[in-house]
Amino acid sequence: MCADTPETLDYKDTLNLPKTDFPMRAGLPKREPDWLARWEKIGVYDRLREKEGRTPFTLHDGPPYANGHLHIGHALNKTIKDMIVRSHQMMGFDARYIPGWDCHGLPIEWKIEEQYRKKGKSKDDVPINEFRGECRAFAAEWVDIQREEFKRLGVTGNWADPYLTMDFHAERVIAEEFMKFLMNGTLYQGSKPVMWSPIEQTALAEAEVEYHDKESFTVWVKFKVVGGGDLEGAKVVIWTTTPWTMPSNKAVVYGENISYGLYEVTGTPDECWASVGDRYLLADNLAADVFGRARLEEGQWTRLRDVTADELASLSLKHPLAGAEGSNGEWDDLRDFRAADFVTDDEGTGFVHCAPSHGMEEYELYRDLGMLSEVITYNVTDDGSFRKDLPFFGGKYILSRKGGEGDANTAVINKLVEVDGLLARGKIKHSYPHSWRSKAPVIYRNTPQWFVAIDRKMKIGDDEFTIRERALREIDLVNWTPKSGRNRLHSMMEARPDWVLSRQRAWGVPLTCFTKKGALPTDEDFLLRNPEVNARVVAAFEEEGADCWYEEGAKERFLSGIVDPEAYDQVTDILDVWFDSGSTHAFTLRDRPDGTEDGIADVYMEGTDQHRGWFHSSLLQSVGTTGHAPYRNVVTHGFTLDAKGLKMSKSIGNTIVPEKIVQQYGADILRLWVAQTDYTADQRIGDEILKGVADSYRRLRNTMRYMLGALSDFTEADRVEPADMPELERWVLHRVAELDKVVRDGYTRFDFQGVFQAVFTFATVDLSAFYFDIRKDALYCDGNTLRRRAARTVLDILFHRLTTWLAPALVFTMEEVWLERFPGEDSSVHLVDMPETPGAWLDANLAAKWAMVRAARRVVTSALEVQRVEKVIGASLEAAPIVYVADADQRAALESVSFEDVSITSDITVSGDPAPEDAFRMPEIDGVAVTFVKASGEKCARCWKVLPDVGTHAHPGVCNRCDEAVSEIG
Incomplete structure (x- = not known):
């Protein structure tokens, strides 16, 4: 028995206390750039490519536009891509990532034009290649800026050699891919209504349009009936929200299965455009609403009789402007009047006004009837104004030069009032297409454009198919995450019209084709299809870029000695930028040494809007040139909203810039937000949300710090085989084996939220709150016991798994943790794989x-x-x-x-x-x-357990276990 009491002794130096310099405060904003510099110095990405015998895995980058700083959507997008690439690399693949940029097109051209306007300068006064050179320089500057912003987020990839759609080889391949449509017979020139931006003076694809609420004029217009016995002189009423299309009206259509009636006005209020005795043809379901719009009250009109479809078929109609003084006969021809499938009695009047130059349904109706030449008009010019010689309305603008309401609608309405052509008028707020660049409304306008026919048979080798048929087949061979992506793209592909390829702009890859002078677009020899000419063009593009197409004498250069240059016109339209980005698989996956053997990507990953954008155009382009989809997996993320669930907008002031998050919290907190989020749906982000993410981060960091401290002097001599471990350690190994499958399956399925939740729960509940809590006593107080060595062996196993499991998300923090334990000039967690976990560790009974x-x-x-x-x-x-x-x-x-x-x-x-x-x-x-x-008993001065044997051993004030440990230390 020792006389000393526990209070008189200090056994602190005999404890195995944790030793680590790993700080609890991360200081990520200041420290992360050092790790970036370190990775660049040791060439992590290139060293990973040197690992031999690995199966390639390629994520093909959907190119952002090179025209501005990154927004939070960019950060979400690139972080998800980075986690896909890093996780597959650490699961044993050769995971390649070639960043890319979309460098052509209106977003960049628009910026240069804005600069011109500020200087009082016009694009039309500048030689085209000088203008294109400014666009090229602008894009190159933003590529460099965005590259550094992406790298700051911890995104790995071949940043030294990205793909750019404006590189000469890329421009050559884009032209070459276009020529495949030229040669396979699917390219044609047609004149049909397309979405047209009067502000930007170019056609737009659906993917370049966004929908916003717009207040529009709405009018109920009277067409006088000609013929039809007692219906003579009655008026068919149509309803439209685009009064400006009335000068282009060529027909009115009705529904064969709709119930129509003849109605007569029996009384009128003081102010009304109807008169007692007027008779109107209306759909019965809509008559009361129409008369209400005309300010008639119930009882001021009556239904005279039914009007059958056969009766309607015998009628003709007069345009309300027919015979108007000063009209010069512009509208005197009788309007066509027939049945059409698209007419309903859900709203309006039951009759639809047709201006086939400004509406696809009407266009397709008269195209199928073979009557387009009779109904197509060219009343609206490129800038959205009426042709100068159009009576009454010449020079009037549909939209103002700034994109607001022009003077055309008012002029048309006033004229209709003047000729007694209006029954009612009003305004309506509805969802309306706007250009996503200028933010101005767009119109449907008939213009000559270049199209790819997606329902025309074509051949690749001996395989004959239409692009639509093959695209629909390929969609079902792709794995979609989430599964709803398949249905969305499939329905779009089923219903989509032919692909509009042409844009009337300057900055892009031209449509490298020639048309025969004097020939019609329907003539067999209208397009020059000459392989020798094509080869000459693409060779020039490879050496000089697409600018050579616009050099003086280009036509002669490309055609001389092959065909007569004077016999052909050179097309100067540029390709839709979606064709550019849709072709990226060809010059990135197919042509690059770090591409893929079959030219197909393992993954395409973009936002849900890309079902009508890049996913869509890439599928069309690839199917039309190779016969198959360019991707095996398509992963889709939602949009990023503010903390209240509102769409981010500069005008509202609720935007969150990635740079500010990185400056305040560090990139790893932003990345952890992505990992915690169900990215397949819309996500919210805000200060409180980020604070919650930072709290999760601190808990994980504490777990890693605990392990580092306990493993400070761990060596192989301490290692214990699983079979020799206590049950508690073998239970932890069982959980590791379970979790290893969850992690690998989750990463394979791109389920980062599932992976993180599983690992986080394991780290905080199974480890910190349970296993670490229990084994802290053994780790601190045991001597060189099996229990302590087994616990440290398990901690070593956990260390290697947790760092590699979490490294794809927390790229900076896991590197910090790794280097704390394994310092060295060439050391990096990103150079190692997730350790294989033996299946034998699983023990369901245990x-x-x-x-x-x-x-x-x-x-x-x-x-x-x-x-x-x-x-x-x-x-x-x-x-x-x-x-x-x-x-x-x-x-x-x-x-x-x-x-x-x-x-x-x-x-x-x-x-x-x-x-x-x-x-x-x-x-x-x-x-x-x-x-x-x-x-x-008494409290042990060393381990603090209260035991009866305390004070009965050689060392004062300790229990038996601690006495042995102190004796062991000596």
């Missing part, structure tokens, strides 16, 4: 047993917490509770382990006796109850 142990532990710890709150004890080591367990198997499980260590008490008694009435119970855990008993 897991079931420890589930019973953990359930009982919860009751014990909750019971002791009551005592601690009531200040009966200060710590759980002051307790030696009695645990009453009704189930024999659970009781045996507790008795077979050191349940006092599991419960972090100094002693514990497991009993099969009935529990006292006042015992502590938890309703969710049946059959376990606890009564509190204070531990007997």
Whole structure:
């Protein structure tokens, strides 16, 4: 027995306290750039490419526009891509990522024109290649800026050699891919209504349009009936929200299965454009609404009789402007009047005004009837104004030069009032297409454009198909994440019209084709299809870029010696930029040494809007040139909203810039937000959300810091084989094996939220709150025991898994953790793979047993917490509770382990006796109850357990275990 008391001795230096310099405060904003510089110095991306024998895995980058700083959507997009690439690399693939940029097109051209306008300069006064050169320089500058912004987010890739659609080789391939449509017979020139931007003076694709609310004029217009017996002189009423299309009206259509009636006005209010005795033909379901719009009250009109479809078929109509003084006969021809499938009686009047130059349904109706030449007009010019010689309306603008309401609608309405052609007028707020660049409304306008026919048979080798047929087949061969992406693209592809390829702009790859002078677009020899000419053009593009198409004498250069240049006209329209980006698989995947052998990407990943954009155009382009889709997997993310769920907008002031998040929190917090988010739906982000992410980050960081401290001097000599480990350690290995499958399956399915939630729960619940809590005593206080060595072996196993499992998301933090343990000039967590985890670690029986142990532990710890709150004890080591367990198997499980260590008490008694009435119970855990008993003995000065043997050993004031440990230290 020693005379010294525990209070007189300090055993701190004999404890195995954790040792680490790893800081709890991350300081990410300041420290992350150092890791970026380090990765660049040691060439991490290139060194990964040197690993041999790996299966290639390629994510093909959907190119952002090179025309401005990154927004939060860019950050989400690139982070998801980076996690896909990094996770597959660490699962054993050769995961390649070639960043790319879309450099042509209106977004950049528009910026240069804005600069011109500020200087009072006109694009038309500048030589085209000088203008294109300014666009090229502008794009190159923003590529460099965006590249650094993407790298700052921790995104890995071949940043030294990205793909750019304006590179000479890319421009050559884009032209070459276009020529495949030229040669396979699907390219044609047609004149049909397309979405047209009067502000930008170019056709737009659906993907270049966004929908916003717009207030429009709405009018009810009267067409006088000609012929038809007692219907002579009655008026058919149409309704339209585009009064400006009335000068282009060529017909009115009705529905064969709609119930129509002849109505007569019997009374009128003071102000009204109807008169007593007027007769109107209207759909019965809509008549009351129409008369209400005309300010007639119930009882001021009456239904005279039914009007059958056969009667309607016998009628002709007069345009309301027919015979108007000064009209010069412009509208005197009778309007066509026939049935059409698209007419309904849901709204309007039951009759539809047709201006086939400004509406696709009307256009397709008269195209199928073979009557286009009779109904197509060219009343609207490129700038959205009426042709100068159009009576009454010449020079009037549909939109103002700034994109607001022009003077055309008002002029048309006023004229209709003047000629008694109007029954009612009003305004309506509705969703309307706008250019996503100028933000101005667009119109449908008939113009000559170049199209790819997607329902025309074509051949690749011996394989004959239409683009639509093949695209629909390929969609079902692709894996879609989420699955709804398949249905969305499939329905779009089923219903889409022919592909409009041409744009009337300057900055882009030209449509490299020639048309025969004097020939009609329908003539067989209208397009020059000459392989020798094509080869000459693409060779020039490879050496000089697409600018050579616009050089003086280009036509002669490309045609001389092959065909007569004077016999052909050179097309100067540029290709839709969606054709550019849709072709990127050809010059990136197919042509580059770091591309793919078959030219197909493993993954395309973009926002949900790209079902009508890049996913769509890439599929059309690839199917039309190769016969197959360019991707095996398509992953889609939603839009980023503010914390309230509102769309981000500069005008609202709720935008969040990635740069500011990085400056305040660090890129890893932004990346962790992405990993925690269900990216397949719309996501929210805001200060409170980011604070929650930062809290999750701190908890993970604390877990990693704990392991680093406990492993500070771990060596291979400490390693214990799993078979020799205590049950608790083998249970942890079982959980590791379970989780390894979850992680790999999740990363394979691009389910980052699922991976992170599983790893985070494991780290914070299974490890920090359970395993670490229990084994802290052994790690700190044991000598060189099997238990301590086994625990440290497990910590080493956990370290290698957690760092690699989390590295795809927390690229900076896991590198910091790795280097803290494995410093070295060439060391990096991003150069290693996720360790293979033996399936033999799985032990379902052991897991079931420890589930019973953990359930009982919860009751014990909750019971002791009551005592601690009531200040009966200060710590759980002051307790030696009695645990009453009704189930024999659970009781045996507790008795077979050191349940006092599991419960972090100094002693514990497991009993099969009935529990006292006042015992502590938890309703969710049946059959376990606890009564509190204070531990007997003295408090060990070293481990703080309260045990009867304290003070009976060689070293004063300690228990037997601590006495042996101190003796071992010497």
